Structure formats: C-alpha cells, structure tokens
Amino acid sequence: MRALIADDHSLFRDGCKLLLKSIDPKVEITEAADFDETLKALDKKNAYDLILLDLRMPKLGEVEGLKKVRHLAPSTPLVVVSAMDDPYYAQKAMDYGAAGYIPKSSSHSLISSALKLILAGGHYVPPTLLNKPVAAPRAERSKSELEAAYADAAKKLTPRQMDVMRLLARGESNKGIAEALGLSEGTVKVHVAAILKALKATNRTQAVLIASGMVDAVN
Known part of the structure; x- marks a missing residue:
C-alpha cells in the first residue's frame, strides 16, 4: 500500500x-x-x-x-x-x-x-x-473587513486570549491549547467563553470559522 x-x-x-x-x-x-x-x-x-x-x-x-x-x-x-x-x-x-x-x-x-x-x-x-444539523459558515468577508475584525477583537481580548484564539482558529481542542500555552483546561474554557462573546459567536464551531478567517487575513 x-x-x-x-x-x-x-x-x-x-x-x-x-x-x-x-x-x-x-x-x-x-x-x-x-x-x-x-x-x-x-x-x-x-x-x-x-x-x-x-x-x-x-x-x-x-x-x-x-x-x-x-x-x-x-x-x-x-x-x-x-x-x-x-x-x-x-x-x-x-x-x-x-x-x-x-x-x-x-x-x-x-x-x-x-x-x-x-x-x-x-x-x-x-x-x-x-445526527447534527448542517450549518454553512458565515458569508466570506473581504481581507480588509477581516483585518478590521481582528483589530477589534484585539481591543476586547487580553494578549493571552488572543493566543488562545489563534490556536482555536487552527481547530485545536481545549486540551491541545492548554498544552501549547501551559494552561489548565479550565482556564482555556474561560478564555474560549470570552472569545465567543467577543466574536459574537453562538458556538465553538462558529467561533473557529470566524477566527480562522481573521487570523488568515493578518498572516
């Protein structure tokens, strides 16, 4: 094979x-x-x-x-x-x-x-x-819109929460984020909750989709 x-x-x-x-x-x-x-x-x-x-x-x-x-x-x-x-x-x-x-x-x-x-x-x-309902990601936004959204998120989140968001954008689990940043999973959960609020995301999947677009735009 x-x-x-x-x-x-x-x-x-x-x-x-x-x-x-x-x-x-x-x-x-x-x-x-x-x-x-x-x-x-x-x-x-x-x-x-x-x-x-x-x-x-x-x-x-x-x-x-x-x-x-x-x-x-x-x-x-x-x-x-x-x-x-x-x-x-x-x-x-x-x-x-x-x-x-x-x-x-x-x-x-x-x-x-x-x-x-x-x-x-x-x-x-x-x-x-x-068994889960299929929901399409949000409509694509322009690079400038994504860059502006990233800058706005940076104003609302702490530097550590931005680190978490970048790893979240890569699809990392809470455990993976905790290991990468030397945090407890409980602390990561708190940061993820703050990120969902800042991004106005209703769930983790939506937050990943939003964050990945923003992170890709500024890299």
Missing part, C-alpha cells in the same frame, strides 16, 4: 504513520505539511492507495484545498482527518467524493477500524456528525 499523509502537525503525521504500519507493515508513506506540498506530491502522478488529509493547512482554504486534491486524485480513497468536529465540513468532504471523515478526537482503535473499512471499499462518517 502507498499512502499520502497531509497534515501540518508533524506529531500527528507520526501517529498516522504508526497507525498505517499497524494495518500494513509494508506501507510506503509520503508526507506533506501544507497544501502546496500535498498538490506537488499528487502532481507527480504517484499512484496512492490512500490519502489522509487535514483540511486546515497553510496555503489554501479548506474547501478549495479539498477540491484541488480531489481533482488530482479523483479515484484514490480520500479520508479527511480533522480537528473540526463539524457536520458542515463532513458533508462537504463527502460531497467532493471523500470516503470518510474522521475527527482527530477519535480513539486510535476507532480510526484504525474506520480506515480498514475504507480500504475495503466502504465509507465512514461518525454517527455524532450525521
């Missing part, structure tokens, strides 16, 4: 490599850390048997990146493995022909079982996402 692992977190790629080797000890793995590297790997006309793709990576937006990957590998089983536990993106992934959508919060055994199912020709989306 030949597999492409596309994720901007090296630790997660390492975990995926170990998992794939437990499924097929002879697996040949190519790694990509952003959408540019992913598209270059696919453009070499390498025949992959499986693609593991994180939607939130540098260089391209989630849906645009997914479309380009699918265009270059229309028949390869594509599995989105994402920190975004969001039915909107799960539906988008399946609409563009993905064979599965697996949240990164899933257990090792669940991810392994889902990949085995997909490699056998099946499909997988967690029941928890199938």
Whole structure:
C-alpha cells in the first residue's frame, strides 16, 4: 500500500504513520505539511492507495484545498482527518467524493477500524456528525473587513486570549491549547467563553470559522 499523509502537525503525521504500519507493515508513506506540498506530491502522478488529509493547512482554504486534491486524485480513497468536529465540513468532504471523515478526537482503535473499512471499499462518517444539523459558515468577508475584525477583537481580548484564539482558529481542542500555552483546561474554557462573546459567536464551531478567517487575513 502507498499512502499520502497531509497534515501540518508533524506529531500527528507520526501517529498516522504508526497507525498505517499497524494495518500494513509494508506501507510506503509520503508526507506533506501544507497544501502546496500535498498538490506537488499528487502532481507527480504517484499512484496512492490512500490519502489522509487535514483540511486546515497553510496555503489554501479548506474547501478549495479539498477540491484541488480531489481533482488530482479523483479515484484514490480520500479520508479527511480533522480537528473540526463539524457536520458542515463532513458533508462537504463527502460531497467532493471523500470516503470518510474522521475527527482527530477519535480513539486510535476507532480510526484504525474506520480506515480498514475504507480500504475495503466502504465509507465512514461518525454517527455524532450525521445526527447534527448542517450549518454553512458565515458569508466570506473581504481581507480588509477581516483585518478590521481582528483589530477589534484585539481591543476586547487580553494578549493571552488572543493566543488562545489563534490556536482555536487552527481547530485545536481545549486540551491541545492548554498544552501549547501551559494552561489548565479550565482556564482555556474561560478564555474560549470570552472569545465567543467577543466574536459574537453562538458556538465553538462558529467561533473557529470566524477566527480562522481573521487570523488568515493578518498572516
């Protein structure tokens, strides 16, 4: 088996490599850390048997990146493995022909079982996402509007809360944010609540979508 692992977190790629080797000890793995590297790997006309793709990576937006990957590998089983536990993106992934959508919060055994199912020709989306209503993200705003929104958020939030917001924008969990910033999960929850209020978001998913657009605009 030949597999492409596309994720901007090296630790997660390492975990995926170990998992794939437990499924097929002879697996040949190519790694990509952003959408540019992913598209270059696919453009070499390498025949992959499986693609593991994180939607939130540098260089391209989630849906645009997914479309380009699918265009270059229309028949390869594509599995989105994402920190975004969001039915909107799960539906988008399946609409563009993905064979599965697996949240990164899933257990090792669940991810392994889902990949085995997909490699056998099946499909997988967690029941928890199938049962959630699908809500599209807010309409896209211009770069200047996003920059202004970022500046406004910076006035309402503390520097530490801005750090949390930047990690939230990457789809990190409270646990991941706590580990990255040396905070307790309880403190992170307090900061996330303040961020939702500042961004006028009704839930975490909406806050992630708003924050990611703002952070991308200023970087």
